[in-house]
Amino acid sequence: MIINMESIKNTLQEKGIKPTYVRLNILDYLERNRFHPTAEAIFKSLEKKVPTLSRTSVYNTLNIFKEKGLLNPLFITGSEVHFDRNTAPHHHFFCKKCKKIIDLDIKCAYFKEGEVEGHKITELHGYFKGICKDCLKKGSK
Amino acid sequence: MIINMESIKNTLQEKGIKPTYVRLNILDYLERNRFHPTAEAIFKSLEKKVPTLSRTSVYNTLNIFKEKGLLNPLFITGSEVHFDRNTAPHHHFFCKKCKKIIDLDIKCAYFKEGEVEGHKITELHGYFKGICKDCLKKGSK
DNA sequence: TTCCATATTTATAATCATTACAATTATATA
DNA sequence: TATATAATTGTAATGATTATAAATATGGAA
Numbered sequence: 110m111i112i113n114m115e116s117i118k119n120t121l122q123e124k125g126i127k128p129t130y131v132r133l134n135i136l137d138y139l140e141r142n143r144f145h146p147t148a149e150a151i152f153k154s155l156e157k158k159v160p161t162l163s164r165t166s167v168y169n170t171l172n173i174f175k176e177k178g179l180l181n182p183l184f185i186t187g188s189e190v191h192f193d194r195n196t197a198p199h200h201h202f203f204c205k206k207c208k209k210i211i212d213l214d215i216k217c218a219y220f221k222e223g224e225v226e227g228h229k230i231t232e233l234h235g236y237f238k239g240i241c242k243d244c245l246k247k248g249s250k
Numbered sequence: 251m252i253i254n255m256e257s258i259k260n261t262l263q264e265k266g267i268k269p270t271y272v273r274l275n276i277l278d279y280l281e282r283n284r285f286h287p288t289a290e291a292i293f294k295s296l297e298k299k300v301p302t303l304s305r306t307s308v309y310n311t312l313n314i315f316k317e318k319g320l321l322n323p324l325f326i327t328g329s330e331v332h333f334d335r336n337t338a339p340h341h342h343f344f345c346k347k348c349k350k351i352i353d354l355d356i357k358c359a360y361f362k363e364g365e366v367e368g369h370k371i372t373e374l375h376g377y378f379k380g381i382c383k384d385c386l387k388k389g390s391k
Numbered sequence: 392t393t394c395c396a397t398a399t400t401t402a403t404a405a406t407c408a409t410t411a412c413a414a415t416t417a418t419a420t421a
Numbered sequence: 422t423a424t425a426t427a428a429t430t431g432t433a434a435t436g437a438t439t440a441t442a443a444a445t446a447t448g449g450a451a
Contacts, residue, residue, distance in 0.1 A: 129428065163430045168409065184325040189408065202369045213367055226354055227383035228343045235376045242368035270399065304401045309438065
């Protein structure tokens with residue numbers, strides 16, 4: 110069930126994206142599922158609600174969202190791309206056990222600098238890999 | 251021409267990897283070409299010298315090197331994997347114009363910590379994207 | 392040295408994520 | 422309502438990587 114369809118619609122229109130049924134549903138999904146899903150995960154989750162949905166539409170839509178700055182792609186696992194609705198600069202933690210990608214709330218000294226060693230920065234990407242808090246609790250060695 | 255084949259051989263043997271002709275050449279290539287080449291780039295560069303070389307062998311060898319800690323894979327572009335012979339923790343800069351991946355000599359506050367927000371860190375990955383120093387000089391806007 | 396077991400390399404096919412393309416469908420406006 | 426345009430779809434193509442099985446090389450044992 111879509112709760113805040115109006116705000117989803119506004120978000121699209123503010124970015125100059127026509128708010129179609131497919132796009133509304135994909136953005137809505139990303140808004141409420143902040144675990145950085147893959148294109149395939151989005152497709153699988155929405156195909157019940159949007160039965161005519163195609164993988165191609167998911168990929169197309171995600172590419173449009175990316176170009177318009179509505180999301181950032183994450184290259185962390187080396188296989189599938191994960192999508193992050195949070196476009197503010199932040200870091201991630203990838204758990205090798207449960208495979209979750211967790212947002213981190215840490216400060217990076219270079220976040221605001223705009224340059225490093227003479228190179229002009231436009232994007233920041235930082236992630237750690239290891240065992241997450243939950244998996245540590247569950248007694249993984 | 252291979253200059254320090256003996257040290258290359260020692261490196262492999264120290265890691266418990268049998269020093270074959272293919273492996274010696276791939277490691278030698280990585281040692282002298284520190285621009286983080288892809289599997290394809292390595293294959294193309296070596297196929298003259300090692301005419302029977304196959305792509306499969308390059309991939310196999312790189313996977314062995316990765317498992318034994320001789321290199322780290324870099325997931326930066328989202329398409330091909332780049333390989334970094336420098337396994338010490340360091341950051342990278344990816345130039346969107348010339349596509350080069352440049353090593354950075356900056357300190358990260360979390361490099362030695364071992365944990366962040368309760369999660370146990372085993373790997374650190376940091377990279378910036380933008381326009382590199384050289385491309386800025388050449389007058390890219 | 393010769394034989395044999397094992398490891399390495401190769402060629403080919405398969406896989407997986409993603410993109411290209413063309414046909415179909417929906418939408419908006421005259 | 423007709424028509425132009427945009428969005429969506431299904432299918433095929435692509436590109437990087439892996440799986441598989443055959444061929445080759447290697448290192449001892451006899």
